[in-house]
Amino acid sequence: MVEQAKLGDREAFTRLAFELSDHLFAVAHRILRDFDAAGDALQVTLLRIWRDLPSLRDPDRFEAWAYRVLLRACQDQLRRQNRQPRTLHLLAADAIAADPALAIVNREQLDRAFRTLTTEQRAAIVLQYYRDMSLPQIAEVLQVPIGTVRSRLHYAKRALRSAIDADSRPTTREGRTA
Amino acid sequence: MNRERAFDQVLRHWLDDGADQAPERYVWAAIEDVERTAQRGVWQASLKGTLMKVTPAMTVLSAAAVVLLAIVAYQVLGSSRFAPPAEPSSTPRLIVVADLSRILPPTEVDLNTGSPLPAVTGLQALGVLLPEGTDGFPQTGFIDARMTAHSGEGGYQTSSALFDTAADAQRGFDFLTTTLDVKSTHGWSLERTGEVPGLGDESLSYSGSAPFAGLRNVGVYLWRVNNVLLAVFQFNYTGNALHTLALEMDARAH
Incomplete structure (x- = not known):
């Protein structure tokens, strides 16, 4: 299907679009x-996939x-809506060690904390x-070395915990976030 | 370590809970866009494939053959027979920054104060075409842009944007048309009305509305003349000057 769509077959692309759309939408929604x-x-991603598909050399790397095309579209969305987060000052390691019990972390806290992450960290x-x-x-999707992925995940989780911790302690929140 | 695992678990549960099915309207909207959009770079890919099949030995032989032919031609015909071309080159001239304002209609005057409205320059001058910001705009080769401001609640705005090369301008054209094609609740709600015959090297026109700004009777002409992008944007206005304005700008760009 990818090969056919790459050669300009619109019907093949339509089938491909429906096959892909749930996966892409689910990831975009979470980011x-x-x-x-x-x-x-999703709409922008599908159009860009169609437009740029001939430039994909190895169809095995299509996914x-x-x-990658989706993440760029997500990044555009975040930028355009001015939702790009401000830099979050990380808490010191000892402060994180004393974070509140995870059991009390609720969905809203996680949601707020997640919105403080950069697009790359969210991805x-x-x-x-x-x-x-x-x-x-992940390194292949993001086109960065594995070490960079590892470090992004580390800092993303650390930032999440910091934000959750700050969220749980409103009296000290102002001093900890930018 | 247990805390680490527990946190990972919390994250997984939280991420599991979300939309898993794409609303079909977005997929169909994309497919409609696809129907109107050509794939990019098919000929580049095929040319590249052809070139990759050429071996170094073939390249050397071809170059040698060209040099040999040139020498033979020179000796047989003599250099004096190569007369200068009778007509000047038909290559279109490259537009420069100084041309940008000249291409656009004169800046409007503020109806309240009587003074000319300030000129808008740089990427901001494309702002009217990029309701969600200029961040994603491909800036490779982008030099500068101008926009005429508007003074009323409806009317026209015109933009001209200069790029280093025609290829850079083409990338800008592709980006802007992709953006104009997307219908969203906080962006455009435009329909392509087709190419505009006789306008630039490539052109597209749109009509519809702009939900992001609550504008009705929106019409957009976007076209490229060599290394410059030109646009006329009509809003909250039912006049028919859009086409005339575009033709006048196009003539000044040539």
């Missing part, structure tokens, strides 16, 4: 945390390439914990 924005990102988290991708797979 953007917004249903409509995820739909817009990673498609996710790394979603690809690992939602898509269950390995570090080399």
Whole structure:
């Protein structure tokens, strides 16, 4: 199907689009945390996939390439909506060690905390914990070395915990976030 | 370590809970866009494939053959027979920054104060075509842009954007048309009305509305003349000057 679509077969692309759309939308929705924005990102992604498909040299790498196109669309969405987070000052390691029990972390806290992450950090988290991708797979999608993926995940989780911790302690929150 | 695992578990559960099915309307909208969009780079890919099949030995032989032919031609015909071309080159001239304002209609005057409205320059001058911001705009080769401001609640805005090369301008054209094609609740709700015959090297026109700004009767002409992108944007206005304005700008760009 990818090969056919690459050669300009619109019917093959239509089938491919329906096959891909659930996966792409689910990832976009988790990164953007917004249903409509995820739909817009999906629409742009499918169009860009069609437009740029002839430039894909190795059809075996289509999935990673498609996710890469999606992540760029998500990044555009976040930028355009001015949702790009401000830099979060990380808490010191000892402060994290004393973070509140995870059991009390609720969905809203996680949601707020997740929105403080950069697009790259969000992507790394979603690809690992939602898509269950390995570090080399994530590295291929993001086109960065494995070490960079590892470090993004580390800082993303640390930032999440910091934000959750700050969220749980409103009296000290102002001093900890930018 | 247990805390680490527990946190990972919390993350997984939280991420599992979300939309898993794409609303079909977005997929169909994309497929409609695809129907109107040509794939990019098919000929480049095929040319590249052809070139890759050429071996170094073939390249050397071909170059040698060209040199040999040139020497033979020179000796047989003599250099004096190569007369200068009778007509000047038909290559279109490259537009420069100084041309940008000249191409656009005169800047409007503020109806309240009587003074000319300030000129808008740089990427901001494309702002009217990029309701969700200029961040994603491909800036490779982008030099500068101008936009005429508007003074009323409806009317026209015109833009001209200069790029280093025609290929850079083409990339800008592709990006803007892709953006204009997307229908969203906080962006455009435009329909392509087709190419505009006789306008630039490539052109597209749109009509519809702009939900992001609550604008009705929106019409857009976007076209490229060599290394410059030109646009006319009509909003909250039912006049028919869109086409005339575009033709005048196009003539000044040539």
